Structures are given as structure tokens and as C-alpha cells.
Amino acid sequence: PFYLFQVLKQLLNIRVILKGLLYAGVMFVLFIPMLQDYTEYKTYIAPLNGSFETEKDTAFNWPDWWEGSYQEQKNRYLKDNFGLHNYYVRLNSQLNFNLFKKANAAYVVVGKDNYLYETGYIDAYHGKDFIGTQKVETYMRQLKQVQDTLAAHNKLLLVVFAAGKASFYPEYIPDHLRKMPSLSNYHAFRAMAARYNINHIDFNKYFIEQKNKSPYPLYPQYGIHWSNYGSIMAFDSMVKYTEHKLQRDLPDVELPSVELSDSLRHTDNDIIKGMNLLWEPPSFKMAYPTFNVRNDSTKHRPSMLVIADSFWWHIYSTNLPAAVFSNHQFWYYNEAIYPQSFTAPMNVKDTDYKNNIRSFDVIVLLHTESTLARFGDGFVEMCYEALVDDAKRKNEIEHLRHTIRSDVSWYKQVQEKAATKGISADSMLTLDAIYVLDQKKP
Secondary structure, eight states, X not given: OHHHHHHHHHHHHHHHHHHHHHHHHHHHHHHHHHHHHXXXXXXXXXXXXXXXXXXXXXXOOHHHHHHTHHHHXXXXXXXXXXXXXXXHHHHHHHHHHHHHOOOOSTTEEEOGGGOEEEHHHHHHHTTTTOOOHHHHHHHHHHHHHHHHHHHHTTOEEEEEEOOOHHHHOGGGSOGGGOOOOOOOHHHHHHHHHHHTTOOEEEHHHHXXXXXXXOSSOSSOSSOSSOOHHHHHHHHHHHHHHHHHHHTOOOOEEEEEEEEEESSXXXXXXXXXXXXXXXXXXXXXXXXEEEEEEEOOTTOOOOOEEEEEOGGGHHHHHTTHHHHHSSSEEEEETTTEEETGGGTSOOBGGGSOHHHHHHTOSEEEEEEOXXXXXXXXXXXXXXXXXXXXXXXXXXXXXXXXXXXXXXXHHHHHHHHHHHHHHTSOHHHHHHHHHHHHHHHTOO
16 A cells, blocks of 8 residues: 555656646747747747838826727727737738638638639629620720820820639639639620621730640639739730731830749748648749840830739739830739839829820720739720810710711711721721811811
């Protein structure tokens, strides 16, 4: 019994020691945030990515104390700024991603094999945001007259359909989100662009066709935009298209070399960066070309206006547009004007946009499938008003159109000119009416 008592006593001592160590460990973990707050270790915690505002600290004062607003603001500040806050956010995101295939980021969906999507692309691919054939046709009918007006002045209107991730990688869409695709904005706009003979480049269709033929990936696994390589190829194609349409020799985009790397850059991992994981999972290698622009006195550099969604940002950041075109402006969603907005916010609607539109040689309207529902963001109507149907002259132009159409000889001349220029008789009728009206000005 004595020996048994001694064994039990030792076991109890070990149990007490283990309890003490466990208690000390728990207390240490609980105090880590406080220790991090008062040490330089906090400088090694990576900041979180994404668009959010961190709560500001507040100074103590008696009126706010009695009112309760001081306590409320201090609580919000401590919630966002306690020690190791960023680490715990990333740890939580990592666990949700690895264990439950869940993305702690707005509108982000984890697909099969960890391919990442945004819900807007999946909805657009399935036609859930379809705006209707009639509305699409209205856009294209107006753009046709804008295009013909610009062509009469040796200028170019170009519609660009950027690639979309759901269309490019439909096989990785999660099963619970997969459904039979119906008529989508992309298919309607593509059909109407062909019907009205609108100048356009369909990179969505081209990228899908080149998916298994391209020497380098055209779309990343963890990004929502076309790949770094794909975007530069798209820009080069746009330059060549402009050369063909304007019959001018523009500066040449050259790609001396291409680096393959599994260290993703630029927008190739923009979705997963916003998920704020502790570490990114491996992906296939992406291509990163070096590039330059060959230019000399024989090259023509027209001015260029681009109205686009976020798919233009990487192309813009390369400075390729500024190197090829003499004056390049980017109207982001037809709102902020760049590069001016880098120094001070400048909104399109606060400027003399009519004269701005008339000053450019090339106008590009670019959308991916998820933003086609907001086609042009009002630019089509603005452009139509500025170039075709200025409200102050609307009645006079319509009266002149009627006069010309009533004159058999005159209208025959209009039809002949339209055939020569390769535009519709209706567009030529409007152009002649505008010309006659302008000649009457004092």
C-alpha cells in the first residue's frame, strides 16, 4: 500500500504540473496580442489586402464619456487594431479555404481544383443579368451612327469584348452554381455588333479558341482578369487592328523575351490576394514578357480614348498605350479620368466631354462579360449626343434629312456617297444634313 500511495502521489504531482503548464500556455496565448502591441514584432505582420477602412482611435474627453460615444469608438478601434489582428484574420481565412473551400472575400467563389471566380462572371455566363435584345440593339444602332460619323473624319470607333473567366474556365465552376447557359449579354452584343457592322474585336471568343493552342496561359487560376501575357497580346492586336482600319503605320510592340514563373505577379493572383491567406497554394507557371515599343519619324501616333472596366488597368499600367498613342486617356467606367485623377479627382461629367470626345482619333469601348449589363456606363448616349444628335440641333438636322430625302436627285447623290464610303445611306443622310447645317453658320 505504501508504494501504491507513492505512485499515486507522483501521478497527482504530474497532473498538477501538467495543469499548470496548460494554464500557463493558455494565458501566454491570450497575452500574445498585448505583447505584440508593445513590441516591434508587430512590424512583421503583413497588412491586409482589400478595400476597407480601419477604425481610428479616439481621445478621451468627459462629454463623450458620459454620452457613451467614447466607449463605442474605442471598442471599434480595439476590435480592428488589437495585437496580431491581421494574423488571426489570415489564419481564419486560411482555415476556411483549406477545410471548407470558402473564400473570406466579397463575391468570391472557390471552384473545382481551387480555381477562383467572382459571382458576377458566373451570373453573366449563365445570362442571369441579361438586359434584353431590344436594349442591346438600341446601343448598337446608336453606335453605328457614331462609328459612321467618326469614319467620315478618318477616325475609329472600336468595341472590344474582353475575355471572361467563367466563359474561359466553365469546367471549374462549382456544381451547385452550374446551370444551362441561356442568352447572355455577351452573345447578344456579339450578334448585334456583327449585324450592324460595328468595328469590334472579340477576345472572349478568341481566347477560348486559343485555350489549348497558346504557348502561354491566357487566364490565371487565382486571378479574375486576363493574364499578364494575354493582356499584352490583346493590346498588340488592338494596335494592329487600328493600323488596318486607319491605314496608318503605328509604333510596333515588341516582345524580346518571356519569363515563366510560378511566382504570380500583377493581376495574375488578384483574387487570392484579396482573400488574405497566410500562404498562397501552388499554381501553374504564368508568362511575364518583357516588351518595348519601336518608334521613329515614319510612325503615326493617333490620340486614343478608352472607356473601360478594370480589364484595362494592367494594360494602362505598362505604359504601352502612352508609348504607342500620342494622347491617351482612360475613362474608368466613364467616371474617373486618368491620368489626371492620379493627382486630383476628375469626373467625366464635370468636364466639357463633348469637345473631349471630338478631339480623339481612336475611341475604344471595352467590357468583359460581367460588366456588359452596364454597357458604356452612359458613354454611348454621351457620344451619340456629342457626335450625331446634339440636342440644340436635333430639330434642324431632322428637317434637313427630310428635305434631302424628298429631293430625288439629292438623295441619289447621298446613296452614291454612302456606297463609296462604305457606310449606310441613313448615316450618310445625317452627315450631309450636319454638313449643310454647319455651312449655314455665320
